[in-house]
Amino acid sequence: MKRAMAALPILIALIFGAFFLWGLNPDRDPNAIPSVLISQSAPDFDLPAIEGIGAPGLSRQDLTGSAEPVVVNVFASWCVPCRAEHAVLTRMVERDGVRLFGINYKDKPEDARAWLENLGNPYERIGSDLNGRAGIEWGISGVPETFIVAGDGTVLYRYVGPVVGAEAEEKFATALAQARTRSGGNS
Amino acid sequence: MIPEIGHFALALALCIALVQSVLPMLGAARGNALWMRSARSSAIAQLVFIGIAFAALMHAFVVSDFTVANVVENSHSLKPMLFKVAGTWGSHEGSLLLWVLILAAFGAGVALFGSNIPDALKARTLSVQAWISTGFLSFLLLTSNPFERVFPPPQDGNDLNPLLQDVGLAMHPPLLYFGYVGFSIVFSFAVAALIEGRVDAAWARWVRPWTLAAWMSLTAGIALGSWWAYYELGWGGWWFWDPVENVSFMPWLLGTALLHSAIVTEKRDAFKSWTILLAILTFSLSLLGTFIVRSGLLTSVHAFAVDPERGLYILGLLGVSIGGSLTLYAWRAPAMEGGGLFAPVSREAGLLINNLLLATATGTVLFGTLYPLFMEALSGDKVSVGPPFFNATFVPMMLPLVVMMGIGPFLSWKRADLKGVFQRLRFVAVLAGLAGLATWYVARGGPVLAYLSVAIAVWLLVATLREWAVRIRLFDVPMAETIRRARNLPRAAHGMTLAHAGLAIAMFGFVGSSAWKSEEIVFVQPGFVIEIAGFDVRFDGVERVGGPNYMADRGTLAVSREGEFVTTLYPERRSYPVAQSTTTESAIRSTLAGDLYASLAEPASETAADQGAWTLRILYEPLVNFIWIGAVMLVLGGGLSLSDRRLRVGAPRRASRSEPVATPAE
Numbered sequence: 001m002k003r004a005m006a007a008l009p010i011l012i013a014l015i016f017g018a019f020f021l022w023g024l025n026p027d028r029d030p031n032a033i034p035s036v037l038i039s040q041s042a043p044d045f046d047l048p049a050i051e052g053i054g055a056p057g058l059s060r061q062d063l064t065g066s067a068e069p070v071v072v073n074v075f076a077s078w079c080v081p082c083r084a085e086h087a088v089l090t091r092m093v094e095r096d097g098v099r100l101f102g103i104n105y106k107d108k109p110e111d112a113r114a115w116l117e118n119l120g121n122p123y124e125r126i127g128s129d130l131n132g133r134a135g136i137e138w139g140i141s142g143v144p145e146t147f148i149v150a151g152d153g154t155v156l157y158r159y160v161g162p163v164v165g166a167e168a169e170e171k172f173a174t175a176l177a178q179a180r181t182r183s184g185g186n187s
Numbered sequence: 188m189i190p191e192i193g194h195f196a197l198a199l200a201l202c203i204a205l206v207q208s209v210l211p212m213l214g215a216a217r218g219n220a221l222w223m224r225s226a227r228s229s230a231i232a233q234l235v236f237i238g239i240a241f242a243a244l245m246h247a248f249v250v251s252d253f254t255v256a257n258v259v260e261n262s263h264s265l266k267p268m269l270f271k272v273a274g275t276w277g278s279h280e281g282s283l284l285l286w287v288l289i290l291a292a293f294g295a296g297v298a299l300f301g302s303n304i305p306d307a308l309k310a311r312t313l314s315v316q317a318w319i320s321t322g323f324l325s326f327l328l329l330t331s332n333p334f335e336r337v338f339p340p341p342q343d344g345n346d347l348n349p350l351l352q353d354v355g356l357a358m359h360p361p362l363l364y365f366g367y368v369g370f371s372i373v374f375s376f377a378v379a380a381l382i383e384g385r386v387d388a389a390w391a392r393w394v395r396p397w398t399l400a401a402w403m404s405l406t407a408g409i410a411l412g413s414w415w416a417y418y419e420l421g422w423g424g425w426w427f428w429d430p431v432e433n434v435s436f437m438p439w440l441l442g443t444a445l446l447h448s449a450i451v452t453e454k455r456d457a458f459k460s461w462t463i464l465l466a467i468l469t470f471s472l473s474l475l476g477t478f479i480v481r482s483g484l485l486t487s488v489h490a491f492a493v494d495p496e497r498g499l500y501i502l503g504l505l506g507v508s509i510g511g512s513l514t515l516y517a518w519r520a521p522a523m524e525g526g527g528l529f530a531p532v533s534r535e536a537g538l539l540i541n542n543l544l545l546a547t548a549t550g551t552v553l554f555g556t557l558y559p560l561f562m563e564a565l566s567g568d569k570v571s572v573g574p575p576f577f578n579a580t581f582v583p584m585m586l587p588l589v590v591m592m593g594i595g596p597f598l599s600w601k602r603a604d605l606k607g608v609f610q611r612l613r614f615v616a617v618l619a620g621l622a623g624l625a626t627w628y629v630a631r632g633g634p635v636l637a638y639l640s641v642a643i644a645v646w647l648l649v650a651t652l653r654e655w656a657v658r659i660r661l662f663d664v665p666m667a668e669t670i671r672r673a674r675n676l677p678r679a680a681h682g683m684t685l686a687h688a689g690l691a692i693a694m695f696g697f698v699g700s701s702a703w704k705s706e707e708i709v710f711v712q713p714g715f716v717i718e719i720a721g722f723d724v725r726f727d728g729v730e731r732v733g734g735p736n737y738m739a740d741r742g743t744l745a746v747s748r749e750g751e752f753v754t755t756l757y758p759e760r761r762s763y764p765v766a767q768s769t770t771t772e773s774a775i776r777s778t779l780a781g782d783l784y785a786s787l788a789e790p791a792s793e794t795a796a797d798q799g800a801w802t803l804r805i806l807y808e809p810l811v812n813f814i815w816i817g818a819v820m821l822v823l824g825g826g827l828s829l830s831d832r833r834l835r836v837g838a839p840r841r842a843s844r845s846e847p848v849a850t851p852a853e
Contacts, residue, residue, distance in 0.1 A: 002521045003517075003521045006460070006516060006517045006518075006520040006521050007517040009464060009467075009468070009513045009516060009517070010510065010513035010514050010516070010517050013471070013509050013510060013513050014510070016557070017502070017505070017506055017510070019557070019560055019561060019564055020478070020482075020484065020502055020505075020560075021502060022564050023482075023484045023560050023563075023564065024482060024484065024498045024499055024502060028563075
């Protein structure tokens with residue numbers, strides 16, 4: 001009995017250790033919140049354009065139709081990380097030919113306009129989500145968030161936070177490449 | 188050149204640690220005095236070389252040597268000097284270097300000041316300490332070299348997170364580490380005792396000062412950290428049950444249990460295997476904390492450079508040290524004989540209940556902290572465990588503990604006279620009940636638990652003072668006699684009184700600021716008045732001001748009470764262009780009765796018509812300052828106890844190891 005009691009701590013420690021070992025799996029991200037949208041059809045939404053920027057508004061229909069997957073980025077001029085992400089997105093469009101759509105989340109049109117004039121506009125279309133309704137439909141937890149949507153309107157991937165830094169960009173590029181092979185296989 | 192010297196010194200320290208791991212241990216086994224004594228010089232040499240490495244890194248930070256990668260990432264030439272220095276331990280690598288520095292300091296401390304400890308035990312203890320430093324020094328050198336160079340060197344650094352530019356925070360890691368790592372020496376003592384197969388009263392007395400020193404620093408470190416979260420982060424709270432807070436709190440809880448169980452081992456030669464287990468587990472929890480913070484195992488508000496590979500290495504270290512020591516425990520502990528017997532009502536029994544409650548509370552916090560991981564592993568579900576769980580489980584365990592704290596010191600060893608104790612405490616109980624009722628009469632709101640807690644805190648405070656008064660026979664005998672008695676009373680007894688009273692004081696703060704806190708989050712335009720806790724707070728707008736390395740939006744709030752002007756508060760939101768981040772500087776009017784706390788949230792500029800409107804957060808936290816006062820009393824109490832003659836370095840040994848220690852009757 002006494003012996004068993006004395007061995008109890010080490011047994012408990014071993015069980016804890018097994019859990020820790022499992023928890024260290026590099027693919028596991030404790031901050032990741034699984035999106036209910038993944039593999040689901042993209043939500044229905046129809047957003048007007050931001051006045052005076054030249055890019056048209058955005059609705060669900062605009063995402064579908066082409067064989068290639070498209071990228072939907074939720075951004076705002078008041079969001080500091082978005083500014084950092086802007087350069088990455090611009091590079092993706094110019095270098096990799098990604099089709100990029102924007103949802104301008106809870107942003108004053110004049111601020112958004114000034115921001116885009118200042119930094120340049122990489123977006124093909126931008127919907128102005130002034131009241132945050134579309135943001136709720138997409139289930140975002142903050143800004144920025146970036147989605148990859150297949151040609152048939154299925155949401156394939158969601159990235160929470162700015163796609164900035166080697167690791168994040170690598171992750172996103174991998175997801176995009178996978179999405180492209182998937183659509184290539186389908187068509 | 189200097190960074191290379193630091194790197195080289197670190198490698199030398201590892202070599203010394205390797206020798207120290209083996210030689211004294213072998214010497215103790217073979218009875219070779221020379222080998223045993225080598226531990227003394229090697230422990231000191233280790234400290235010197237790690238000290239050189241630390242100084243080299245600090246030098247790189249002070250002169251802003253941007254050829255060192257660590258400096259580039261964590262410093263900036265425009266930063267104030269104090270924070271350049273603090274940048275030394277601001278990163279993963281630097282803080283780990285501080286970790287091993289403190290580890291070596293405790294080893295050298297035992298080598299230098301432990302002259303009353305027998306050679307064999309000292310040699311084994313220092314060898315075990317060297318095992319730990321071997322593990323962490325190799326971790327540092329192999330995976331996290333703080334002296335890595337960059338080429339070409341950049342023009343300037345990337346700044347330290349501006350949130351971290353605060354004096355409280357600059358001091359927080361060193362103190363916390365002192366406590367965390369300080370328990371390593373207690374662990375080493377325990378493992379050495381297990382290897383020797385002998386634990387007795389003398390052992391407990393040798394270990395006590397080190398436990399006390401570690402416990403004091405951990406207490407101070409935790410209090411500073413929570414003070415920082417409260418004043419600097421603008422969160423308007425002092426404890427959030429965040430995983431990283433919890434991992435520093437668990438060693439504190441268990442270390443407190445150890446502090447008390449070691450008394451029983453010292454005075455009554457009982458609870459031996461339990462004390463050893465606590466010593467092992469306390470440091471294991473410190474290691475677990477290091478692991479969780481640096482591996483990114485759990486999601487937390489405290490970010491550190493997260494790297495799964497490093498996590499794996501630390502897990503390996505954990506496996507060896509915790510697994511090894513607990514296996515040794517399973518093997519050796521059953522052979523340990525129980526010491527003195529005691530009646531169900533006695534000081535021993537009181538301390539036993541104290542230990543059971545503290546250990547259960549630690550287990551609860553551990554379970555709550557790791558539950559999300561367990562759930563995710565077993566079912567794939569993501570859950571988070573928040574304050575409601577901890578408040579619902581932890582608080583009900585602490586209240587009986589505090590009730591016991593009032594009674595415990597009145598109980599005598601072996602067998603206590605419960606009736607006599609109750610007679611003495613009757614008056615205290617009545618006073619506590621009245622205090623609870625009075626609070627209810629004044630506050631007229633808040634949960635029942637809050638009144639109960641106030642009553643219990645008063646109970647602890649008065650009972651503690653009464654016990655102290657009984658000992659020095661205050662008002663019973665002429666004042667001169669009382670003073671003489673107070674002077675003759677061991678400092679440890681004064682220390683206990685101070686620390687227990689400190690906890691009671693802190694409890695007022697805990698209860699006041701959680702049960703009767705008022706909070707307003709409002710959308711205001713200039714001229715708007717907010718009423719909170721009897722104050723009228725008028726918002727007079729926001730202006731833009733410049734600082735040394737930031738720009739700030741500074742709000743002006745005029746505070747008055749019943750028409751009388753009280754003060755003006757200036758909460759700020761600062762943005763740091765270099766680090767590209769913003770911080771909130773709350774403005775606080777701090778008094779003993781409570782803190783009026785204001786922070787600027789966001790400019791609420793949805794439409795152009797609302798220009799100049801902001802979201803403001805105003806809080807009133809009654810009695811919150813009692814928390815820090817109580818924490819200071821806890822630390823001072825520990826310090827008084829540490830200065831007790833019985834523990835003083837170089838004090839003549841009272842008893843040889845073979846006889847039980849004679850303690851004066853109380």
